Amino acid sequence: MIPNLQNDFRNLPIGIFDSxxxxxxxxxALHEYLPDEHFVYLGDTARVPYGTKSLATVExxxxxxxxxxxxxxxxxxxxxxxxxxxxxxxxxxxxxxxxVAGVIGPGARAAVKATKEKxxxxxxxxxxxxxxxxxxxIAKSDxxxxxxxxxxxxxxxLAEEGWADSIEARSIAExxxxxxxxxxxxxxxxxxxxYPILKRVIQETxxxxxxxxxxxxxxxxxxxxxxxxxxxxxxxxxxxxxxRQLCDDLDHFYVTDAATRFARVAERFLGSSPKVxxxxxxxxxxxxxxx
Amino acid sequence: MIPNLQNDFRNLPIGIFDSxxxxxxxxxALHEYLPDEHFVYLGDTARVPYGTKSLATVExxxxxxxxxxxxxxxxxxxxxxxxxxxxxxxxxxxxxxxxVAGVIGPGARAAVKATKEKxxxxxxxxxxxxxxxxxxxIAKSDxxxxxxxxxxxxxxxLAEEGWADSIEARSIAExxxxxxxxxxxxxxxxxxxxYPILKRVIQETxxxxxxxxxxxxxxxxxxxxxxxxxxxxxxxxxxxxxxRQLCDDLDHFYVTDAATRFARVAERFLGSSPKVxxxxxxxxxxxxxxx
Numbered sequence: 320m321i322p323n324l325q326n327d328f329r330n331l332p333i334g335i336f337d338s339x340x341x342x343x344x345x346x347x348a349l350h351e352y353l354p355d356e357h358f359v360y361l362g363d364t365a366r367v368p369y370g371t372k373s374l375a376t377v378e379x380x381x382x383x384x385x386x387x388x389x390x391x392x393x394x395x396x397x398x399x400x401x402x403x404x405x406x407x408x409x410x411x412x413x414x415x416x417x418x419v420a421g422v423i424g425p426g427a428r429a430a431v432k433a434t435k436e437k438x439x440x441x442x443x444x445x446x447x448x449x450x451x452x453x454x455x456x457i458a459k460s461d462x463x464x465x466x467x468x469x470x471x472x473x474x475x476x477l478a479e480e481g482w483a484d485s486i487e488a489r490s491i492a493e494x495x496x497x498x499x500x501x502x503x504x505x506x507x508x509x510x511x512x513x514y515p516i517l518k519r520v521i522q523e524t525x526x527x528x529x530x531x532x533x534x535x536x537x538x539x540x541x542x543x544x545x546x547x548x549x550x551x552x553x554x555x556x557x558x559x560x561x562x563r564q565l566c567d568d569l570d571h572f573y574v575t576d577a578a579t580r581f582a583r584v585a586e587r588f589l590g591s592s593p594k595v596x597x598x599x600x601x602x603x604x605x606x607x608x609x610x
Numbered sequence: 611m612i613p614n615l616q617n618d619f620r621n622l623p624i625g626i627f628d629s630x631x632x633x634x635x636x637x638x639a640l641h642e643y644l645p646d647e648h649f650v651y652l653g654d655t656a657r658v659p660y661g662t663k664s665l666a667t668v669e670x671x672x673x674x675x676x677x678x679x680x681x682x683x684x685x686x687x688x689x690x691x692x693x694x695x696x697x698x699x700x701x702x703x704x705x706x707x708x709x710v711a712g713v714i715g716p717g718a719r720a721a722v723k724a725t726k727e728k729x730x731x732x733x734x735x736x737x738x739x740x741x742x743x744x745x746x747x748i749a750k751s752d753x754x755x756x757x758x759x760x761x762x763x764x765x766x767x768l769a770e771e772g773w774a775d776s777i778e779a780r781s782i783a784e785x786x787x788x789x790x791x792x793x794x795x796x797x798x799x800x801x802x803x804x805y806p807i808l809k810r811v812i813q814e815t816x817x818x819x820x821x822x823x824x825x826x827x828x829x830x831x832x833x834x835x836x837x838x839x840x841x842x843x844x845x846x847x848x849x850x851x852x853x854r855q856l857c858d859d860l861d862h863f864y865v866t867d868a869a870t871r872f873a874r875v876a877e878r879f880l881g882s883s884p885k886v887x888x889x890x891x892x893x894x895x896x897x898x899x900x901x
Binding site: 364365366367371372373375376445472473475476477479480482485486487490491494576577580 | 655656657658662663664666667736763764766767768770771773776777778781782785867868871889
């Protein structure tokens, strides 16, 4: 490869897609591990949530999102959505000619590394739990680990309502996590992008001895290592000496619907909302609708 | 009209669409008021929920659903989804050549009829509340009524989880309904199809003196009167002497995704699940995918 072409490629942003606003927790982790990188984020807010939908539908949505980001010039694609990672990674890899990282593999590997008792809990959407993707990925790393899984759909609404620290969140967490606590796991995977918003309540419910694994953070760590290994890190320019803020104008955000609501929830999740935010249609690969 | 053609038309089913499973509460009410009628129900489970989405998107989805049902031969269309009724009725009426009933008008009229103190509360999705559709419809009936509205997004997940009578539901209801209770309303509109599932908890929270209006029930009452008035009721056949069961094989159910999950939640909402249930694609007006 001609050197300056390679530099051009290196300097492309990293693409991230999620079913909606939850993937911002993965964006935050990537931003922290890779302060020199630029990001393009797509939230499929017109069709969120994916967690109650079928394999065929999640695959179709995931392919459309991936092609949209690929057509915008990215050097790598991170599938921030656990459900899409669990159900659609092979379909996405077949659809785009890019390195694709999902969040399930990194989350599973980090959990296997963390568990001493070889008992791991996983909380995720209905679709992710039904897919068995975490259990399979954990077994691939260590087949002697036992896994207990539970879907926690109300956590998503609690996070988006800004009720993460409410007494209701505590009570619901106790209900959802009862069987997992009884199973004496020493490690718990937060297998949905919304769940890190409820980290404090979840930690208090399962007790301080249980290690929480944020799949988004585990993914950011692996992506950082991969970029370094493949010599694909963005060049450090002089301005990189300044610490970049989350959601500054170098990171571009797209949503498929309701940009105002996205900005409001982003503010709640990240403490800041995107400077560059645009509503697009991904189903025709055209940007017909802008907000 | 030639008499037997008119009879053919009268004997067509009534179409109902909703963003998902919530509209089953409207189906139940219609079934109760119109035991001789047959129904075709479409739940847009591939794109549920509508309540957090924009006007343009809700309109597009609603038109696709309406055209799908119209092409299946119905004598009338009931838009069970409050959000679609609030945002998309004009677009739906322009798209199909049929009588179209939404749930907002009937709910508003029933509330105005019920209120003595001229103070009405409305609980609904974010999109319905933002649209101001209930406040406008109430003002149209009686401009001296004051209206207080509140979005209650967690009620949907609570209903679908089967936690309608839980202590968590009570605590969340108290939080959501605090301002409405403080406003001393004497009538409260359940402006989302999921909310009747939480009727007991909502009634206990606002107190027995507040009259709850189920927009679905109000709609069923108006639709029954309309059919009678227009002489469009189905002919009573001998077998109609037997009371029809909910979800028997005369009522057909379509979903755009995840039929198994729909059947499970239907069982929770109605005590029975559809005998005839099929997954379809409505975005191309083709039935490409069946389950």
